[in-house]
Amino acid sequence: MTDQDMTADSQLSEAEIAEVLEEASHYPQKSGASIEALKVVQKYRGWVSNESLKQVADLLDMSVEELDGVATFYNLIYRQPVGRKVILCCDSVSCWMLGSDNIKEKISDRLGIEYGGTTSDGEYTLLPIVCLGACDHAPVLMVGDELHHNVDETQLDQILNTGAS
């Protein structure tokens, strides 16, 4: 366990619990809400710690092992800390044809991170993603919840708030 798991705010807040239970009410078995519940935790904390996972499992009448099996299956559930914004770089076929490798390199150059890495200021984590369903605007990036179309190098500074160096 990390230190973070030991701190007082490792308890789920009332708001988190309420949202998890609201999701659980949509299914005949509470466990149906497992993925959405983990996403509620991520909305507030960015990632799912062991302590959060245990509390969500209790709320949904699941074992910790079962819920962790779910958490580790889905690539958008983060079981380790990520940056404030996750950059999802589409590396599927249409974006690849229109230069997504180059965009990825340029992001890596600017932020000093590879896939799976987080910037030292905790702002960004960079991950590959499958086709984002916007292939007519390839290459495509998603930063946080926002989709960026027809990305080229000149836009990257604006998208990532990095000054041209």
Next chain:
Amino acid sequence: MFGKFLKKSRNRNPDKPLTRNIVDGRAYATLSDYQATGGYEGLRTAITTMDSLGVQQVVKDSELRGRGGAGFPTGLKWSFVPMGENAPETKYFVVNADEMEPGTFKDRVLMEKDPHQLIEGMVIGSYAIRATAAYIFLRGEYHLSAERLAQAIAEAYQQGFLGKNILGSDFSLDLYLHTSAGRYICGEETALLNSLEGKRANPRAKPPFPQISGLWGKPTIVNNVETVCNLPHIFFYGIQWYAGLGRGKDRGTKLFGASGRVKNPSVWELPMGTPIREILEEHAGGMQDGYELKGFLPGGASTDFMLPEHLDVLMDFDAIAEHGSRMGTGTMIILDDKTCPVKMVLNLEQFFSRESCGWCTPCRDGLPWVVTILEDLIAGKGQASDLELLEHQTKMMGPGNTFCALAPGAMEPLQSALKYFRDDFEKYLERPAVKEAG
């Protein structure tokens, strides 16, 4: 029983029913925009003038085929659901909005631009099988779709299109939006059901089919977003009108798209059976200057390549199948003459390999093996026997040898590339290992 129904169908005959509410300069169709063009009137016709089996019959007669890739007749699928007094009390209607097939970008447009159309279709589909609850299984990255759908669902409840006694009938329905968290395999309908139950998204054995034993063991229908969006129009304008829309054997319209190095990559609603040439030349504007068409995947990553000589084939389920491929999702991925087909196939197999759910051995171990062979080949480290090995893999992971259709789908672009672009593979064998040499 069809009187009212047919009269209406003569009133207006939009040739682009699915996108008629997508208007330039308007972010999306609100409830009032939707109702201004007859929104929720198809539902009214279905629910107030027909019983559930009558609704199923209309959809059968419409010959609507699923738009999720396989083209299964929608009415026939519904007819496997137990109906009547002895049927289970709880049944589910699920919309597959997972859209993760590389090169596919059609369902997103429908959900972002006209969310009520999907909801109306879902109520009609749910009524047809007497579902007690309906879910939209939406991929996690579609934030804007989630926002618009959530709002539309709330409005539909307020207006009495959802909830208890819909439009004064004895039919009640709850509809929920489920947002997912990644993994392409979630789109496979039985994996989707496991995912919706809050489990890992491994596919299930069939039989039993979901229509008999699906979500939590209850009869369940899974339909694609675009399939369901056809339903309001079939009931509002009628099946004669619907039949008149197709240009080939299939009926209705379809969202077709093209991405890659064409002048105007986009998505267009066109009649089923529109010739591929017309889509690529008139709508996509032809190839970008300096590029030539080398081949294309007609409907997403898991379809076989086709060649320029196939341009006059109609975009129709059967017509494409006759030429060794599948219409799939109908959104084409264009291969130009300056892109290496072997590298393109590597990109596709890397996708499938990464997204394999790991449940069965041929796929879990076979796909990474294919990736390694292709990588070595491209790096100049290939051997003559590699091409046979790749061919062997396409058989090992072909239909019937794996637990679900992901691996056979992954083999389609590979097997057709080996057939059509053999020279490009062989070129790598002739080349010395450039990197190692230095």
